[in-house]
Amino acid sequence: MSVILKAENISKQYRLGNVGTGTLGDDLKRWWYSIRGKEDPFLKVGGVNDRSAKATEDYIWALRDINFEVKQGEVLGIIGKNGAGKSTLLKLLSRVTSPTTGSIKTKGRIASLLEIGTGFHPELTGRENIFMNGAVLGMTRAEIKAKLDEIIAFSGCEMYIDTPVKRYSSGMTVRLGFAVAAHLEPEILVIDEVLAVGDAEFQKKAIGKMNSLSKGEGRTVLFVSHNMASVKSLCDRGIVLENGLSVYEGGVEKAINFYLSNEKRIIPKDLSTVENRSGTGLAKFKSFEIIHTNGQTIENVLSGDTVIFVFTLDIINPNKNLNVDLGFSIHSPDDELISVLYSSYQNEMMQVEEDGRCIIKCKIADLPYNEGEYIVKGRIECDKVESDWPKVPLGKFNVVKGDFYKTGNLGFNGKSKLLIKGEWDLIN
Structure with missing residues (x-):
């Protein structure tokens, strides 16, 4: 299979406590170095993205020197603690923001679902937002119309499809957003933790759809979740992020084990x-x-x-x-x-x-x-x-394993996590 996405040395730097790249003085300094053909001086500074430590510098590297490739039809899981840089990475891959350094090469359309209601206009109805999102993805009105009934049915929002999105619950918004992103035939689908907002039935439905996209239609999926069971069942490979750095890349089971073993070591007594x-x-x-x-x-x-x-x-x-x-x-x-x-x-x-x-x-x-x-x-x-x-x-x-049944029979040694007891009766 051919490589459909390639990230080369991508990094993202932010200035703490400020919106934008920094002060006017910093921008002038960057300009002065640039016209003399010198490297941006602020690329040499910046703290590690460790939320538990006190900030000692004005600049922070949310991501630093991330490299990986994704092949067509592959499902890549991106895992890590809160604040490790997962959502920042997905925003870079979705081109919501640009990397400070490095490059991202992709083939085909990218559809992303990063936050609840991303790309939706609250005053427009669900139906109107479907057409708007499709247009943003570069699809014609005829292409969107051909998929419209399927999108609405999958979302489960038929009753409210002509109601403004601002009146939707968070779960309904996610349902419609995922349905749009998954059905408008993107080559790459980028999904953040937002699926956790949906109910159990919809999560199962969404994971099934992502499986059919990757296995049946050869689409590529990038998936961020804190639910390791979902990551394990859906993904082929995993990348573990820690403090903005890629600390492990490999098979999904090994990636999960690496992540969980690190998590276990940091359980504090105090x-x-x-x-x-x-x-x-x-x-x-x-x-x-x-x-x-x-x-x-x-x-x-x-x-x-x-x-x-x-x-x-x-x-x-x-x-x-x-x-x-x-x-x-x-x-x-x-x-x-x-x-x-x-x-x-x-x-x-x-x-x-x-x-x-x-x-x-x-x-x-x-x-x-x-x-x-x-x-x-x-x-x-x-x-x-x-x-x-x-x-x-x-x-x-x-x-x-102990005597849960109080009979001396230690029960079934299988994958079941919960043990249950029952009251038995026979009626002839």
Whole structure:
């Protein structure tokens, strides 16, 4: 297969705290060096794109020296932490912005879905936006009209297709945007994390469409997602970005393993040191551990055992009456969501009346997970407002096959993550 996209030494530099390339003085300095045939002086400066570190320079490299090729019909996954440079790379490839250095060579039309509603005019109807987007992609009105019914049907927005897009929900906007991008026959389709906004049915439908585009029609897809299960099922190859640098490129399974192994190494014991988090900060995660009913801290647990999740929180309580709703989610190593539990699901709101530190425990009886490794993530709401959401895992644990059924039968050793029990009856 021929190479349809080639990125050569592409870098993107931004000036922190400013819109544009910088000050008038910087622009004059660039001009002065340019007329004397010298290199742009600002290409020699610039900090590493590390969000957790304090900025020490005015310029930052969002991407630095990225090189790769994509062949026709290939699906390339681009993975990395928030702020690693994934969306910046897709914007460069989609020509939304231009690289500071380097070049990007492509063959054929590129259709991109980078942000909710990208390229849509809010005052125009869904139908009018389909025609407008098609025209932007270089298609004739007759070509768009031939695909119109198929696009509308796929989007699931038939009832609202003649309603202005500004009245669409975020999910409807993504559905229509993806339907347009996927059906107007681009040679290269660029998809960012926006599919996460859609419901499970639409995500399955969208992934199926991308599979048929690449495998059946020979289209090329560039896909960014934090859902490693989707990346694994859809992509052929993967690129891992870290702090604006390409740190790994290869087969998708090896790329995912490389990324996840790096993620696991950075789970801190003191969660208060995590800077990549959101929320008001009235209650924040300090530490997390899993203990046995005997009080011993454990990392390996038996399926079917009773375990206790222990969350230590730092509280800043100006009102002396804070209602804390603590939630946690369990994920596979591929970041596939297995289960979610908030205290409010069981009408358990923790009322905290003092500043300082508190501990919240959640006992889980008959742990229903099959053997394997699991990741724990967490989020806190205080008085129904997000208080803390660290963007890194709180911790991890390993499940070893145990007597979940309390029969001595350890059950099926397969890919199923959840174990279930039933009440059996025979009626003749």
